[in-house]
Amino acid sequence: MHDNLMDLIAERRSQKFAADNGTRMHMRLQNIIIDGNNTCGDADLIAHIQSCYGLTKYFAKNSKTEVPVAGIIGGKFISRRIDRMCVDHPARRIMILDYKTDLNPDAHREKYIRQLGEYRALLQHIYPEYDISAAILWTHQWRLEQIKNP
Numbered sequence: 170m171h172d173n174l175m176d177l178i179a180e181r182r183s184q185k186f187a188a189d190n191g192t193r194m195h196m197r198l199q200n201i202i203i204d205g206n207n208t209c210g211d212a213d214l215i216a217h218i219q220s221c222y223g224l225t226k227y228f229a230k231n232s233k234t235e236v237p238v239a240g241i242i243g244g245k246f247i248s249r250r251i252d253r254m255c256v257d258h259p260a261r262r263i264m265i266l267d268y269k270t271d272l273n274p275d276a277h278r279e280k281y282i283r284q285l286g287e288y289r290a291l292l293q294h295i296y297p298e299y300d301i302s303a304a305i306l307w308t309h310q311w312r313l314e315q316i317k318n319p
Contacts, residue, residue, distance in 0.1 A: 194270050194308055195252065199234040217311045224306065224313050227253050227266045238291045251288050256296075263292060263301045270308050281305060285316050 201210030201218065203225050208215060218224050232255045239248040253266040265288050269281060285303040292301050303316040 190270055195268055198252070198268055198308075201228050202230050202232075203228040204230040221306075221311050221313055223315075227255060227264065227304075227306075229255065231255060238288060238295070240291045240294050242287060242290050247287055247291060249284075249288060249291065256299075261296075261299045263296060263299050265289070265292070265301065265303045266306055267303070268306050268308055272309055274305075274307050274310070274312075274314070282316055289318075 197211050197214055201214055202208065203215065203218065207230070218228055232253055234253055236251040236254045237248070238251060239246070241247070251265050252268045255264045257263070265285065267281065267285060267288075269277075271277060285305070289301045289303055292299075305314045305316060306312075307314060
């Protein structure tokens with residue numbers, strides 16, 4: 170319960186600021202390709218990505234951004250967008266990455282792990298013989314977290 174209207178307004182502004190910040194970060198990240206001399210995108214973000222162990226592979230030239238995926242899970246129609254996805258057909262492997270801009274990674278971690286589980290389940294219908302791995306990029310800490318069987 171909010172003590173007064175000003176507290177409610179301040180909370181709404183804070184939520185809007187966080188959502189807007191997340192949207193801006195997603196847009197900046199989706200334009201990055203790391204490919205040797207053909208690397209393009211925001212130089213500051215590229216430096217962060219290159220300094221984070223294991224992250225550059227998600228930004229290779231064959232990666233896809235904002236990948237739509239849909240299907241039925243548990244009798245419900247689910248439609249989602251995967252922030253970043255790499256498909257290695259010869260190895261029968263898919264890597265998915267979700268960007269999170271939260272200041273506190275623990276606040277919604279379980280919800281995000283369930284979200285990645287939905288992505289994995291939807292992709293498993295499309296690519297039944299592929300190994301699908303999932304990770305979260307926590308952008309405030311520039312930390313890559315591998316998610317075990319979401």
